[in-house]
Amino acid sequence: MLQQAFNGLVGGAFYALLALGLAVIFGMLGVVNFAHGAFYMLGAFGSYVLLDSFGVNFWVALVAVPVVLGLVGALLERLFVRRLAPLDPLYNFLFTFGLALVLQDLVKREYGVQSQPYPRPALLSGTVDLGLFGYPAYQVFVLVFSLVVCAVVWLVLTRTRVGVIVRAATERPELTRALGIDVGRWVTPVFGFGIALAGLAGVLAAPMRAVNPLMGADLIITVFAVVVIGGLGSIFGSVAAGFGIGIVSALGNLYVPALSQTLVFILMAAVLLWRPAGLFGREESLS
Numbered sequence: 001m002l003q004q005a006f007n008g009l010v011g012g013a014f015y016a017l018l019a020l021g022l023a024v025i026f027g028m029l030g031v032v033n034f035a036h037g038a039f040y041m042l043g044a045f046g047s048y049v050l051l052d053s054f055g056v057n058f059w060v061a062l063v064a065v066p067v068v069l070g071l072v073g074a075l076l077e078r079l080f081v082r083r084l085a086p087l088d089p090l091y092n093f094l095f096t097f098g099l100a101l102v103l104q105d106l107v108k109r110e111y112g113v114q115s116q117p118y119p120r121p122a123l124l125s126g127t128v129d130l131g132l133f134g135y136p137a138y139q140v141f142v143l144v145f146s147l148v149v150c151a152v153v154w155l156v157l158t159r160t161r162v163g164v165i166v167r168a169a170t171e172r173p174e175l176t177r178a179l180g181i182d183v184g185r186w187v188t189p190v191f192g193f194g195i196a197l198a199g200l201a202g203v204l205a206a207p208m209r210a211v212n213p214l215m216g217a218d219l220i221i222t223v224f225a226v227v228v229i230g231g232l233g234s235i236f237g238s239v240a241a242g243f244g245i246g247i248v249s250a251l252g253n254l255y256v257p258a259l260s261q262t263l264v265f266i267l268m269a270a271v272l273l274w275r276p277a278g279l280f281g282r283e284e285s286l287s
Contacts, residue, residue: 003133004254005247010139012246013146017201018223019230019238020150021194026232028169028183028190031081031092036198036223037216038100039069043202044211045107048118058121058207066199073195074188081191100217107213115210142204149200150239157235166190167235222249225268230278237280 018040025033046065050056056064076099084091124138157163169176169183169190177183202216209215226245230237245264252263259266271279 001251001254003135004250006130006135006143008247008250009243010143010246011250012243013143014201014205014219014242015223015226015246016150016239016242017146017197017204018219019226019242020153020235021197022223022227023230023232023235023238024166024190025194026227027235028166028173028187029077029081029085029092030089030173031085031096032089032224033096033194034093034220035096035100035103036194037218037220038103039073039195039198039216040202040205040219041107041213041216042069042103043199044118044206044209044215045111045116045202045213046199047203047206048116048211051118052116058203062200062203065203066196069199070192070196074192076195077188077191082187100220104213104217111213113213115212118206118211120207138207142208145204149197154236154239222264225264228278229268229271231281232278234278234280237278241279 018036022033022036025031025036043065046069047058047061050061050065051058080095081092084095120138124141126137127134128137128140130140155163157167165176165181166186169181169186173183205215222245223242226241227238229245230239230241245267248267249260249264253260256263275281
């Protein structure tokens with residue numbers, strides 16, 4: 001059971017990174033970014049292409065790919081998302097949905113639908129003794145690295161002036177504007193940052209999961225459920241729900257495999273019936 005729970009924490013690390021990016025983007029822009037899964041897929045494929053075509057190793061890709069995708073996300077926000085923002089939110093939803101399909105088909109056209117192999121870095125090829133059981137070193141690295149990233153983002157958002165402004169603009173945009181802060185100037189970098197987190201999760205997933213054009217589509221629906229459970233726009237809630245849902249899914253696979261594919265959505269329905277704003281929704285607190 002403990003080993004399966006640890007598996008859930010590792011899986012939850014990807015949910016947490018993706019949900020964190022989604023929560024920041026939705027909180028500030030009110031945009032349901034359906035292309036988030038596609039950028040997760042591009043993160044994995046970006047690391048694969050760098051290694052296969054240019055011989056660039058995992059450690060360089062871990063930095064370079066999220067930065068490039070973050071810049072692409074910022075450009076998309078400036079050219080398209082911003083222009084659609086004054087309209088009905090459905091327009092940006094349809095745009096990001098269409099963008100996800102286009103990106104998936106472009107990758108399919110170039111690489112087909114077969115999964116591409118990506119080796120684990122040699123430094124993390126062994127196992128780590130966790131006392132009660134041994135565990136692959138790379139999975140331990142993914143968990144620790146994701147926790148560190150989430151902790152650093154949390155510290156930046158809570159301990160710096162810029163972070164407090166971004167956090168306030170993310171979780172209370174109307175109130176922040178009323179206090180005289182120009183929320184608009186933060187929209188582009190925050191959107192790019194959210195996309196960069198999706199790309200980072202994709203790079204981390206490449207050595208663990210099948211690198212294929214549909215890997216984001218298979219994951220994004222669950223991530224949306226995680227964001228809803230944590231509370232739309234809640235940064236802390238998204239991270240906490242991500243790790244929590246990872247553990248619930250892993251234990252569900254062990255004890256109730258018949259419900260393994262629907263357990264997350266059953267939990268989401270129960271949470272919404274009990275607390276419609278989510279566990280850490282805006283009506284409860286700023287955290």
